Amino acid sequence: MTDVVTPPTSPVSRERSKEIKRLSVISAARQVRVLSRAELTELTGLSPATLTPLVRDLIAEGYLIERGPGASRAGRPRAMLEFNPRAELVAAVSLEPARISCEIADSDGGVVAHRTVRLIGDIVDLICTAVPDLAGDGLPALRGVAIAAPGVSSGGAVRLAPSVGLVEGRPIGESVRQRLGVPVVVDNDVNLMAAGEHAAGAGTDVADLLLLHVADGIGAGLVLDGQVRRGSGGAAGEVGFLPLDPADRGHDGIGPFEARWSESAIAEKVVSLAPGRRPESPVRALVGLAAADDLAAAYLDEVLAAWSRLIVSCACVVDPGRVLLSGAAAELDDAAVDRLQALVSAAAPSPTEVRRAVLGDRAVLHGAVSYALSAAAAGLSTLLPAP
Template sequence: MSQVTETPSSPVGRERSREVKRAAVLSAARSARTLSRVELSEMTGLSPATLTPLVRDLIAEGYLVERGVAATRTGRPRTLLEFDPRVELVAAVSLAPDGVSCQIADGHGELVASGHRNLDGDAVDIIADVVEDVAAEHLTHLRGVAVAVPGISYKGKVRLAPYVGVVEKRSVGKQLGKRLGVPVVVDNDVNLMVVGEHTAGAARGSDDVMLFHFAEGVGAGLVLDGHVRRGSSGGAGEVGFFPTDGAMGDAGVGSFEARWSARAIADVLAAAGHEPAAQSPVATLVAAARKDEELARYRDEVLAAWGRLVVSCICVVDPGLVLLSGSVADLDEHSFATLEAIVTQGAPSPTKIRRAELGGEAVLHGAVSSALSAAGLLARTAG
């Protein structure tokens, strides 16, 4: 914990000096959660005389709450101060073809409220509306927002998100920030999935991991040395554009995802007379393949294509750990073992293959973490 040096001849103005000291007190209280004034003084380097008015103001504003007295072996009992995480809230937003999901979390990442709205109009307006509605009476405590989009995002601008109606560049982050009045992070949904898994899921403790998400589209998120890698223009991980049999993608849809995504699988099943279960064409394929030899061959083709994609990426970045997300969750154990064997046999370097743990919650976990970082409420551990 950094300390503030108090000198009588500070080069900054009085107001700026107070802001720095206030920020140091908040940072210490946020980190410790519960502490005494003596401990607060030790952590910040501020004298009791300086701390007293700052603590008094923060109690009046609701940041700090007095929580009784802590017994000590020597000296007078110390009144404990507790930081209230609900005075600093963030919004995690997931933009998907079926609508906009929003979760409001406090400064400790605990869920406060959630909501969903259909995507039946302008995406930016709908995102802003749902954040304001879900935050409701807590809106004045909102400190940051993170938005997950199924497309390329770079410096708040979104492009190539055809499934939510965005192909050309659009300054989603700037427009939302202007309306909501807080820092806004806009990132690819799979990037946020890998942040979520890295923070609270199957990649905890791993500094190098690549997550592949097979769904309506196909994408990947990459963490190397503990940091998300987005590329020079935000396009890292767009593996849906991996060339298939020499074919290149067009109209914002890559050739690989056009052939091997869950949507493509659903089309093949429909042509074969099998109506996919709701949002689960891979589960339908696995079940049908047990009785239909032609679909069994097609299932094996899907697994081989997915495996080749993963191996190709391992050859380039050597992540050590690969997480498989999305439609992979609908594979039975035999099919998953087949895919795992394809990857482990084809990869040039030792690689662990695991299913992602968080499912649909991964993107929101990652968005909460990113929003906390954007608001300066959390140390950046994932880029």
């Protein structure tokens, strides 16, 4: 095999510094979208002389596109450069119980291609054929693949996703990486949602946030200092296991808290309050019922109180500053969110803002894009010597 022992290369080799400059320019262009070389010198600190050949390369590689001359009030007009998000594509694969959904996105998170495949045969095979197929002639631009798996993706075997035939998170990622030759990240779907909201949703303006996702279970994704934190065993955010009431008991893989306050648990109660079929959106249904029915209103209060204690617990441990409600929790109406906020503010040791997540289903995709893009840039992280 090509199992060459990596020779400890110089920390400041020429290629590295070149790569740093490239990324410096690309990152500036990604933010500003359309700019001139003159603006690049201001933003990156690189001299015009350095930029000339660098920009030439980037245009040749498709990262930048030359547009016409821009406006000028005096002097030579600036030749505008437009950032081309399609120069780097990423694949986001979401594993669901009976199918996988696969999307190719540009580096803005814009979906270039999309497909849903039924889960037949080997997952790795499926991914490794679907992704190149979808990417088509854009394949050379593929920079990374992010795979979202339900449940804990590594360690903490409790809630590992058996539904999709995952025995272990790792092998899939590694196999796909070898077959496709690009960085692959496998993670919990909730973590990806948190990353997505941080990158492109309700958390772009903060460095720390906690996304609380209520579904059949309850999980949280944690972003601290701009990075998703998974904890030592990848089980960070398993807030469904919080022991917030001595009376609650979990059972085989279900935590004590989520046993009572997850979407499914709420659904049961809602059915008992308003007999009939299990509603599609139990929380929304409960909010509706609560307007007219005192018992429903009382139960909604209970739910909000329970969730608020969950949020306060997280605030005590990590102080995320902002909590995003996702999944069933995002179905609360404004009044309910306000009450939740009030409950949290009353008990949390530091200001904690509660609001709904905004990306919904697309959060995972955006998270995957952000993962894949940062995985592509991760080569840089080995640049600095360990302190």
